[in-house]
Amino acid sequence: xxxxxxxxxxxxxxxxxxxxxxxxxxxxxxxxxxxxxxxxxxxxxxxxxxxxxxxxxxxxxxxxxxxxxxxxxxxxxxxxxxxxxxxxxxxxxxxxxxxxxxxxxxxxxxxxxxxxxxxxxxxxxxxxxxxxxxxxxxxxxxxxxxxxxxxxxxxxxxxxxxxxxxxxxxxxxxxxxxxxxxxxxxxxxxxxxxxxxxxxxxxxxxxxxxxxxxxxxxxxxxxxxxxxxxxxxxxxxxxxxxxxxxxxxxxxxxxxxxxxxxxxxxxxxxxxxxxxxxxxxxxxxxxxxxxxxxxxxxxxxxxxxxxxxxxxxxxxxxxxxx
Numbered sequence: 001x002x003x004x005x006x007x008x009x010x011x012x013x014x015x016x017x018x019x020x021x022x023x024x025x026x027x028x029x030x031x032x033x034x035x036x037x038x039x040x041x042x043x044x045x046x047x048x049x050x051x052x053x054x055x056x057x058x059x060x061x062x063x064x065x066x067x068x069x070x071x072x073x074x075x076x077x078x079x080x081x082x083x084x085x086x087x088x089x090x091x092x093x094x095x096x097x098x099x100x101x102x103x104x105x106x107x108x109x110x111x112x113x114x115x116x117x118x119x120x121x122x123x124x125x126x127x128x129x130x131x132x133x134x135x136x137x138x139x140x141x142x143x144x145x146x147x148x149x150x151x152x153x154x155x156x157x158x159x160x161x162x163x164x165x166x167x168x169x170x171x172x173x174x175x176x177x178x179x180x181x182x183x184x185x186x187x188x189x190x191x192x193x194x195x196x197x198x199x200x201x202x203x204x205x206x207x208x209x210x211x212x213x214x215x216x217x218x219x220x221x222x223x224x225x226x227x228x229x230x231x232x233x234x235x236x237x238x239x240x241x242x243x244x245x246x247x248x249x250x251x252x253x254x255x256x257x258x259x260x261x262x263x264x265x266x267x268x269x270x271x272x273x274x275x276x277x278x279x280x281x282x283x284x285x286x287x288x289x290x291x292x293x294x295x296x297x298x299x300x301x302x303x304x305x306x307x308x309x310x311x312x313x314x315x316x317x318x319x320x321x322x
Contacts, residue, residue: 001296049135111300
């Protein structure tokens, strides 16, 4: 998180991911880069990053435990991270000094990367996938634009009404790919997604939004155990959908009313791209806790790794009861 953005561009970040995961048992890594994203229908990631010198990409690391672990009752957990290595805001340019420190906009991806490494090193007994969605939101003649309409991985169409609401375009491709291509049954995504998170829960508590009440409770408990504190916000699709209304697409990418639960709405936008799947989903917005006094804090690694363990234990208890 502290590395200058010219040094930690998407290409360099992908190399660093490989270095950090090198030598871990039963981990396979692959990348989908540049124009290949389009052939995989990862249009959100490609659109955000296509104007940058370094091509956008998705880095996928997949871990499977040794045969026989979990007694044939394996679950498949996926960790999806927003990795915007620098955020200019795109054509909706950040102004008045708000671009400074935007090297931190890959904090969610750093958190899931660290958690994946911790879990694998600890001999996690279930299938575990890491999806790193990497892009630089830069500006040139090829930038994606307000009024563009993107058909993203979920098959839904998104009208761009704010190029500075770019991180969610990475996440929706990441979570949809995890569910529909890789078959994950539990997805945790993490992102420095909204400045409004700090208004909602402050600089010490991340936001949790989930479609599963028990999973939400386990993440909150993991925060208390680990010290990476978090607090839930409403999961209320019926209240928030109108905020993204578009007359030319399934939805816009940013809310119309910034006074109506921005952070919960942003999470809801991500979830709509999991509709039609049977996925247990948890969203973590760690914009405040991940970065303080111009430095990364390391927030999220402990929360996510402990949260995954809690969810696995919850599943085991429910299976035993059956």
